[in-house]
Each structure stands twice: as C-alpha cells, then as structure tokens.
Amino acid sequence: MIQLLLVEDNEMNRDMLTRRLERKGFDIVAAGDGEQALAMIEESMPDLVLMDMNLPIKNGWATCQELRKNPRTEKLPVIALTAHAMAEDKQKALDAGCDDYTTKPIDFPLLIQKIENLLSKKTELGV
Amino acid sequence: MFTPPRLTLRLRLSISIIAIVALFTLTNITYQVSSENRNLRLDNLQNAVASQLGIVSIRQLLENQQKQILVLDALKNSEGENLTRQENDKGLEGLISLQAEIMRLEPFVFSETAESYNSLIENYKSLNQDWRQFYVGYNERRTPTIKKVEKKFNTTMKLLSEFESIEIVATEQQTLNLQRTVRFTDRITLAIYLFTIALTVSLGYLLIRYTNRSLNELNKGTVRIGGGDLKYHIPVNNDDEIGDLTIAFNQMSDKLSNAMAQVQQSKEKADQANRSKTNFLANMSHELRTPLNAIIGYSEMIIEDYREENSLDEAQAVEDLQRILSSGRHLLQLINDVLDLAKIESGNMTVFNETFDSVDIIEELLTTMAPIAKKSGNVIVLEKSNHIPKLYNDAVKFRQLLLNLLSNACKFTEKGKITILASYNEKNNHAVFHVSDTGIGMTPSQIELVFKAFVQADSSTSKKYGGTGLGLAICKQFVELMQGSMDVTSAEGKGTTFTVLLPTKAVSQVKKDAIPSENQQELSLDITHSTSVNNDDENNANSLGRVLVIDDDQAARQLLLRHLEKEGYRAIEADNAKDGIKIANEQQPDLILLDLMMPNIDGWTALSVLKESDNTRHIPVILQSMLDEKTLGLDLGAAEFLPKPVDRQRMATTLRHLNPQERRGVALLISPESDARDLLLEELADEAWQCMTAITCTQAEERMQQKSVDIIFIGLGIETETVIDILAMLSAQQKSGVPITPIYIVSETPLSKEQSRRLDLPADQIIFSISLKKNNRQTLY
Known part of the structure; x- marks a missing residue:
C-alpha cells in the first residue's frame, strides 16, 4: 500500500484530506508541524509527502530544504499545499525543493493526478 | 556708517559714460585755450609789423621835418623872407600829424618798452615845442637856435632807434612765450585725447569681459541645473543685476529640488501604500482560501459519499456539515471585518454620536459573554473605580469594541480572570477602560504588530485560537474614529491589558464629502429622532407617520419597532393577524408591515381581508418573509415586499416611498x-x-x-x-x-x-x- 505523509496543522483540513485520500486507497500518516514530520520520516520512509507551507515550529519551506539536504530523503517526492496563491509563492515552494505545488482550496482530482504522476516517475527511476 | 553703493551694471555703464563725456569736455577746453593762444600770437606778429611800419614812417617824418626846419633856418638867415600864413599853417599841421603818428605807437607799447617809449615821447614833446616855436616865432625872428633843435632831434632819433630795437626784442620774446604756451596746450590736448581713447577702449573691454564672464557662469549653471543637477549652486561673484539673477536662479533650483524631493517622497509613500495593499490582498487571498478549502473539501466528500458509496454515514455527514458551517461563518466574519476595515480606510465609516451609559453596555456584554467565558473556564469581572458619567459617542461602536476586546481576552486565556476596569479621569474628561486577562500574553515584537491587519502573533495562533487577525486593527480604528486612543501592555505568559481612552463628549464632525447621501439621510433622520425622543408620545406632529407591525415573532417585532422609531415613525404592534386587522380598521395607520408566516390566520389571508375592506384598502401593506414572495404578494395587492431579515436601510427607503405624508x-x-x-x-x-x-x-x-x-x-x-x-x-x-x-x-x-x-x-x-x-x-x- 502506498503511504503518504500529510503535514498540515489545520485540524479540519487534515481530517478532510486524510479521509478523502484514504478513500482513494492511500495509507495516510499525518503530522502537525515540520519537526514532527521530519521525525516521522526518520522512523519510516513514506512514498510521498503532502506538505502545507505555513506550519508552526518549523515551516514547510525549511522542512523541505532539510529533506533535500539529507541523502536518504533527497529524492522523496514532496507536493506543497498552500493557501498562498501568487506566482512567487509557487516559485518559493519549488525553490525550497518541492516537486510540485497545489493551491488551496484543493482541486482533489488534480491532486490525485499529481500524486500519481510523481509516484510513477519514482518507479520509472527505480528508486 | 557709510555703505558703498552697489556696483551694479547700470552704475558701471553710467560711470563710464560720464568719464568719457568729462574727458571729451576737457579735450575741448584745452583745444579752445590753445587756439586762443595761437590767435594771440598771430595778433602779436601783426602788432609787431604795424609798430615797425609806424616807427619807419615816424623816422621818415622826423627826418623830413628836421630837413624842412634846416631849410627854413637857412632861408631865414640868407634872404630874411617871411613865412606866409599858409606855409606857417602847413608846417604846424605837419607837426600835429607827426605827433598823431607817434601817439599811434602807444597800443604797441609793452611793459618792457614803456620806459623807452615815455622818454621818446618826452623828448619829442620838447622837440615839438622847439619846432613849433620855430614856426610861430619865425616871422619875428624869435626862433630857438638850430643847434639846440638839432641836438634834440638827434636825441629823439636815437631814442626812436632805441625804442625800435627794444620793441623788436620784446615782440620776439612775446612771440616765443606764446609759442611755448601753444605747444604746451597742444600737448595737453593730445594727451587728454589719447587718454580718452584709451579709457573708452579699456572701459568697454572691461565691461564686456565682466558681463561675459558672469553670463557664462550663469549659462553654465543653467545648463547644469537644466540637466538635472538640482543641488548645483551657481557662484554669486557680483553684487549686481546678474548677481541678483544668479541668486534668483539658485532659489529657483532650490525650490525645484524641494518640490522634486516632495514628489519623490509621495511617490515612495504611494509605492509603500501599494505594496501594503498588495500584501493585504495576498494575505486576504490566503485567509479566504483556508476556510474555503475546508468548505469545498467536505462538501465534495459528502457528495462523493452520497453518490459513489451510496452509504451516507449520517452522523459523520452532520459533523462534516458542522465543519462546513463553521468555516462558512469564519469566512463571513472575515469578509465583514475586511469590509469594515475598507470602510474605515475609505473614510466612509460614519460615527453616530448619542448619549449612553457605558456601564450599562458593559454589564449587558458580561451577560452575552458569560457562556463563552465559561467554556474556557474564565471569569469576567467589572470594576468601577469612580462614577463614570454618561458618554456622548457612538454606542454601537463602543459595544463592538468592548465585545472584541472581551472575546479576544477569552480566546487567549484559559481558566483565568478577565477584568474590566472602568474609571473616569476628571482632569481631561476621559473615560478609561482597561480590559486585562491572565492569558498567554505577548512578546514585545508581537505587541508591535498587534494592531496591524492580518497579523496574529503567530500564524499557528490563528489556527489554534481562530479569529481573522483583523479584530484589533478594527478596534484601533474604531477608537480613533471615536476620538479616543488605545494602547496595550503585555507580558508573555502573564497576560495582556488593553487600555481604551474615550472623551466623554465626542465632537461631532461630519465629513460631508466622505459620507454618501444615503448616510446623510440616515444621519438627519437620527437627529429628528433624538429630538423627538424627549417629547415622545404626546408629540406626534414630528412623527413621520404611524406604522402597524403585524408579526407573531416577538424578537422580530421588537427589532422592527426599534428601526421604525429610529427612522422617526410611530409604531403600533399586533402579535397576530386578527388583532392586526382590527387595529388597522380602528386606528387607520399610514402603513402596515405584515409578516406572512403566522399561526392561525397567516399573512396572505390578512392581506386579502385588508384589501377587501373599503376601510383599509387604501393603507399600503408591506409584506415580509424569509421566502421571496414578491411577485405573488404584489399581485395580491401588497404595496411592497421586503425579505427577512430586515435590512434597515432598505426598509427606510420603502417606508419613505410609501408614506402617505409624502x-x-x-x-x-x-x-x-x-x-x-x-x-x-x-x-x-x-x-x-x-x-x-x-x-x-x-x-x-x-x-x-x-x-x-x-x-x-x-x-x-x-x-x-x-x-x-x-x-x-x-x-x-x-x-x-x-x-x-x-x-x-x-x-x-x-x-x-x-x-x-x-x-x-x-x-x-x-x-x-x-x-x-x-x-x-x-x-x-
């Protein structure tokens, strides 16, 4: 089963996304902030990370940069989820090392497509 | 004290011209003098020639006379012939003309020759006398001796020769002197002439050079300033017209430079405002998207559940719907807050001052806040330090302000105490309200940002504690509109205290251009209302009309009554259709507000009864309902339809429209x-x-x-x-x-x-x- 790590501090949004993704057949683990996410990745490697950018303790950008620095998690696919909708916000997320970016409110089918794209790319690369 | 005159260009030119004219005059004078001397010299020469000629002729005459005397003497001695009277007269005549000839020399006598001339004259006189005697005494033969006469003649001749030679020398001397003077004056004339030329040339040159230099400086400066170097100052070298021009130029460039600086400053301000607007929009977008995400997500999920799974877990669905609802409410709050802020910023937020008791409002708020405080285990306490007079200010804004502060305090405090301390400062006539909590408090950097729109201490705070992050920004703006001030003190982990100072009597300031005409109308209606409050019931003349409200819901009825009174109407109420119809018949109100949803007899029935009766047909009926029944209502005879909940503004317009008095x-x-x-x-x-x-x-x-x-x-x-x-x-x-x-x-x-x-x-x-x-x-x- 494909495991996704959802990093999201807003309880409502976390609950909603977890349930919707679970219905699509993903195994979801959730974290509320960047530190927690890093700890969880250390423990068990997920297949993909969905990360909100405005997080307490350690924000999404910093968390993503840290993931890219670590050889173990260097290639771990990350999709940024954020309510910041400006073009430069997207660039900021990509610069921090995110593989893709989606704006809230989330277009769910598009999110699924993005997840599948990244996962298939990962299998192609044979990681 | 002597101050030298300004050497202006005009003065310079004037001085030069005067100097040149003076020198020219001098040249003329010297020329005149020299030409006079020349004439004098010429005259002298003429005189000299004339005197020489005179001397020669005198000598001739003397010699002739002597010869004649000698002849006469010889004749007298030899023949003893007498002189005829004619001969005698001729001889005497010759003597007279000789004397006249000698006298003619007198004008040519100089000081040097005067002595010689005088002795000549004296001698001649004596000679003349002898000669005369000679003629007179001839016939009586009483004549002077010829020897004596000859001697006198010789002396006279000698003296004449002497005079001649002295005269020549003197004339020569005179001529020499004159020549010298002429030469001298000629030299002076030439010198002055040359000097005048030199002076004119040099003055012209200096003037041109000086003017040119100043103009060049000015030109250079203008080009530099024109090129944009507004800081450049043209050096002021001269205290004259060009100097003045230069100073004026420098002042102009200074002013220009200042104006440019101002423009730059306002541009920066505008840019700053633009940036903060963009920031605001970005934040706005972010804040709106967050609750929308939940609303859309949960809605989609419920639809999916229903469609795909076909097995809707009702309990789960209700829970999700609750989340949608709460997100929706949050969104609404956010939009309202943003609109409030925008309204304040555009200057359209109006203040309606009235007299109210602040403590009454606070006590009322305590009741409202009680359940919320209880939820987080807080206690709210009101403390009054002294008697607080009634305030003349905007009561609605005051209420909202304190509600915001209290709910804020409750939000950030758990199991703590929230204190409202109200006091009155007599010195400056201010009411002071402290709202303190024992909650999480703020760090100094957080305090700095607390009144800024969209900034909460931490983005996670908003997620934990909710809120739009606009509440305090609005509060601050409200207080400023109310002519008060607001401040905050806080210690992290210990609590926060917000202090609000309000004047007991706000000065009414109606910015006419900032208030749209609709609001002005509202304002003027408020004024009529406040004046009629005092006279209330007995004074119906001021009332715009009587309105009958038929509604079974007491809260809705009360709200309408309040609105109506505010708009200046007298309201009559009925809590059911039957009573309403009866009152309409008896009291003949000017307007009827009729609710459609009522138990027993509903609004539709009441409307048809009212419209069927001759007695009430003329009274306009305004229908009210949650559902849009406008078309049907108007078809059945209603004058207008207003949706519920009531929009006060819209209701006021409708009433005005239908009011029989208008x-x-x-x-x-x-x-x-x-x-x-x-x-x-x-x-x-x-x-x-x-x-x-x-x-x-x-x-x-x-x-x-x-x-x-x-x-x-x-x-x-x-x-x-x-x-x-x-x-x-x-x-x-x-x-x-x-x-x-x-x-x-x-x-x-x-x-x-x-x-x-x-x-x-x-x-x-x-x-x-x-x-x-x-x-x-x-x-x-």
Whole structure:
C-alpha cells in the first residue's frame, strides 16, 4: 500500500484530506508541524509527502530544504499545499525543493493526478 | 556708517559714460585755450609789423621835418623872407600829424618798452615845442637856435632807434612765450585725447569681459541645473543685476529640488501604500482560501459519499456539515471585518454620536459573554473605580469594541480572570477602560504588530485560537474614529491589558464629502429622532407617520419597532393577524408591515381581508418573509415586499416611498361601485395617491368640501347627464375661486362624437380603463 505523509496543522483540513485520500486507497500518516514530520520520516520512509507551507515550529519551506539536504530523503517526492496563491509563492515552494505545488482550496482530482504522476516517475527511476 | 553703493551694471555703464563725456569736455577746453593762444600770437606778429611800419614812417617824418626846419633856418638867415600864413599853417599841421603818428605807437607799447617809449615821447614833446616855436616865432625872428633843435632831434632819433630795437626784442620774446604756451596746450590736448581713447577702449573691454564672464557662469549653471543637477549652486561673484539673477536662479533650483524631493517622497509613500495593499490582498487571498478549502473539501466528500458509496454515514455527514458551517461563518466574519476595515480606510465609516451609559453596555456584554467565558473556564469581572458619567459617542461602536476586546481576552486565556476596569479621569474628561486577562500574553515584537491587519502573533495562533487577525486593527480604528486612543501592555505568559481612552463628549464632525447621501439621510433622520425622543408620545406632529407591525415573532417585532422609531415613525404592534386587522380598521395607520408566516390566520389571508375592506384598502401593506414572495404578494395587492431579515436601510427607503405624508396628493374618484373602480383605486393607491370615492354629484361636492382635491376621475358607468352636472358644479366652483382641478374621464370605450361635443373636453383628458394599467400610468404622474 502506498503511504503518504500529510503535514498540515489545520485540524479540519487534515481530517478532510486524510479521509478523502484514504478513500482513494492511500495509507495516510499525518503530522502537525515540520519537526514532527521530519521525525516521522526518520522512523519510516513514506512514498510521498503532502506538505502545507505555513506550519508552526518549523515551516514547510525549511522542512523541505532539510529533506533535500539529507541523502536518504533527497529524492522523496514532496507536493506543497498552500493557501498562498501568487506566482512567487509557487516559485518559493519549488525553490525550497518541492516537486510540485497545489493551491488551496484543493482541486482533489488534480491532486490525485499529481500524486500519481510523481509516484510513477519514482518507479520509472527505480528508486 | 557709510555703505558703498552697489556696483551694479547700470552704475558701471553710467560711470563710464560720464568719464568719457568729462574727458571729451576737457579735450575741448584745452583745444579752445590753445587756439586762443595761437590767435594771440598771430595778433602779436601783426602788432609787431604795424609798430615797425609806424616807427619807419615816424623816422621818415622826423627826418623830413628836421630837413624842412634846416631849410627854413637857412632861408631865414640868407634872404630874411617871411613865412606866409599858409606855409606857417602847413608846417604846424605837419607837426600835429607827426605827433598823431607817434601817439599811434602807444597800443604797441609793452611793459618792457614803456620806459623807452615815455622818454621818446618826452623828448619829442620838447622837440615839438622847439619846432613849433620855430614856426610861430619865425616871422619875428624869435626862433630857438638850430643847434639846440638839432641836438634834440638827434636825441629823439636815437631814442626812436632805441625804442625800435627794444620793441623788436620784446615782440620776439612775446612771440616765443606764446609759442611755448601753444605747444604746451597742444600737448595737453593730445594727451587728454589719447587718454580718452584709451579709457573708452579699456572701459568697454572691461565691461564686456565682466558681463561675459558672469553670463557664462550663469549659462553654465543653467545648463547644469537644466540637466538635472538640482543641488548645483551657481557662484554669486557680483553684487549686481546678474548677481541678483544668479541668486534668483539658485532659489529657483532650490525650490525645484524641494518640490522634486516632495514628489519623490509621495511617490515612495504611494509605492509603500501599494505594496501594503498588495500584501493585504495576498494575505486576504490566503485567509479566504483556508476556510474555503475546508468548505469545498467536505462538501465534495459528502457528495462523493452520497453518490459513489451510496452509504451516507449520517452522523459523520452532520459533523462534516458542522465543519462546513463553521468555516462558512469564519469566512463571513472575515469578509465583514475586511469590509469594515475598507470602510474605515475609505473614510466612509460614519460615527453616530448619542448619549449612553457605558456601564450599562458593559454589564449587558458580561451577560452575552458569560457562556463563552465559561467554556474556557474564565471569569469576567467589572470594576468601577469612580462614577463614570454618561458618554456622548457612538454606542454601537463602543459595544463592538468592548465585545472584541472581551472575546479576544477569552480566546487567549484559559481558566483565568478577565477584568474590566472602568474609571473616569476628571482632569481631561476621559473615560478609561482597561480590559486585562491572565492569558498567554505577548512578546514585545508581537505587541508591535498587534494592531496591524492580518497579523496574529503567530500564524499557528490563528489556527489554534481562530479569529481573522483583523479584530484589533478594527478596534484601533474604531477608537480613533471615536476620538479616543488605545494602547496595550503585555507580558508573555502573564497576560495582556488593553487600555481604551474615550472623551466623554465626542465632537461631532461630519465629513460631508466622505459620507454618501444615503448616510446623510440616515444621519438627519437620527437627529429628528433624538429630538423627538424627549417629547415622545404626546408629540406626534414630528412623527413621520404611524406604522402597524403585524408579526407573531416577538424578537422580530421588537427589532422592527426599534428601526421604525429610529427612522422617526410611530409604531403600533399586533402579535397576530386578527388583532392586526382590527387595529388597522380602528386606528387607520399610514402603513402596515405584515409578516406572512403566522399561526392561525397567516399573512396572505390578512392581506386579502385588508384589501377587501373599503376601510383599509387604501393603507399600503408591506409584506415580509424569509421566502421571496414578491411577485405573488404584489399581485395580491401588497404595496411592497421586503425579505427577512430586515435590512434597515432598505426598509427606510420603502417606508419613505410609501408614506402617505409624502404622497402625491388627493384623488377623487366619482364612479359607482364596480371591480373596475376597485382596480383603479388600487392602482392609484399604489402610485401613492390618497383616494376618496363618490357616487353622485352631491357626494362629490361634499367630499371636495371636506378636503382639497388635486385630481378628479369621472366615469366607469356614470350617466352622461350626471357627468354634465358634475362638470357644471366644478366650473361653478372654479368661478367662485376654487383652483382649477384636472379632470379625467375614464371610459371603457372611446366617447362618441356626440358625447365629446356635449362634454366639451379636450381629448387628452380622457383615459380608458382598459389600457389604464399598462400604458397610461405616466399620465398620472
């Protein structure tokens, strides 16, 4: 089963996304902030990370940069989820090392497509 | 103290010209002097020549005379012949002319020759005397001795020669002197002439050079300033016209530079404002998207559940719907707050000052806040330090302000104490309100940002504690609008205290241009209201009219009553349709506000009863409902429809529109009872006419005596004879001074030629009931 790590501090949004993704057949683990996410990745490697950018303790950008620095998690696919909708916000997320970016409110089918794209790319690369 | 005059360009030019003219004059004078000397020299020469000629002729005459005397002497001695009288006279004449000749030399005598001349004259006189004696005494032979005469003659000749030589020397000397003077004056003239030329040239050169240099400096400076170097100052070298020009130029560039700086500054400000607007929009977008995410996500999920799984877990769905609802509410709050802020920023937020008791409002708020405080285990306490006078300020804003502060305190405090300390500062006439909590507090950097829009201490705070992050920004703006001030002190982990200072009496300041006309109307209505509050019940003259409110819901009724009173109406209430109809019949209100959803008799039934009765048909009915029933309502005879919940502004406009006191006028309809008549009545009432009816000519006359009528409608089945009677009655009235009233004949069919002739009416006064509703409305306006 494909495991996704959802990093999201807003309880409502976390609950909603977890349930919707679970219905699509993903195994979801959730974290509320960047530190927690890093700890969880250390423990068990997920297949993909969905990360909100405005997080307490350690924000999404910093968390993503840290993931890219670590050889173990260097290639771990990350999709940024954020309510910041400006073009430069997207660039900021990509610069921090995110593989893709989606704006809230989330277009769910598009999110699924993005997840599948990244996962298939990962299998192609044979990681 | 002597101050040297300014060496202006004009002065320089003047001095140069004066100098040149003076030198020119001097040249002229010296020339004159030299030419005079020259003339003198010429005269001298002429004199010298004349005197020489004179001397020569004198010598000749002397010698001739001597010869004659010698001859006479010889003759006297030899023949002893006497002189004839003629010869004697001739001789004496010769002596006289000789004397005259000698005397003619006198003008040529100089000081040097005067002595010689004098001795010559003296000698001659003596000689002359002898010669004379010679002639006079000749015939008596008493003549002086010839020897003596000869001796005198020789002396005279010698003296003449002497005089001649001295005269020549003196003349030469004189000439030499004159020549010297002429030479000297010539030199002076030349020198002055040359000097004048030199001076003119050098002065011209200096002036040109000096002016040129100053102008060059000025030119260079202008080019530099023109090129944008506004800081450049042209050096001021001279205290003259060009110097003045330079100073003026420098001042101009200074002013220009200042203006540029100001423009730059305002541009920076505008840029800053633009940036913060962009930031605000970005934040706004972010804040709106977060709750929208939940709303859309949960909604989609529920739809998925329902469609795909076909197994809706009801409990789960309700829970999700609750989340959608709460997100929606959050969104609404956010939008309201943003609108409030925008309204404040654009200057459209108006302040409605009134006198209120701040403590009353706080106590009321304590009741409202109690359940919220209880939820987080907080206690709210009100402490009053002294008597607080009533405030004259915006009560609504005061309420919102304190509500915001209290809910804020509750939000960031758990199991703590929230204190409102109200006091009055007599010195500066300010009421002071402290709202303190024992909550999480803030760090100094957080305090700095606390009044900024969209900034909460930490983005995670908003997620934990909720809120839009705009509340305190709005509070701050409110306080400023209320002419007060607001401050905050806080210690992390210990709590926060917000302090609000409000003047006990706010100065009313109506910024006319900032308030749209609608608000002004609201304002003026408020004023009429506040004046009528004092006189309240007994003074109905000020009331805009009486409005009957029929609604079973007490809260809704109370709200309407408050709105109505604020707008200046007197309200009558009924909590059910039956009572409402009864009151309408008895008290004849000007307007009726009718709720459609009521138990027992509903609004629809009440409307039809009111519209069926002659007694109440004319009263405009405004329907109210949550559902949009406008079309049906208007078809059934309602004057207007207002959706619930009531929008105060819209209600005020509707009331004003329908208020009989602002009606067009009184219409008299003379017609037998019929459906068509009722339809016309309804139509007229809708168009804000107050209607009276009459069936006969007599009745019509009575009605017109009761009330002045603005328009008359006749028709719909009235006999032509009756119509003629009425017209006769009206024309009789007009003759007796009653103003002319427009008359309309209402007929279902066009009048026959015969009828028209008999009625003698212009065709445009005839309208037809068939087309009344659609086409001919405008004739009624």
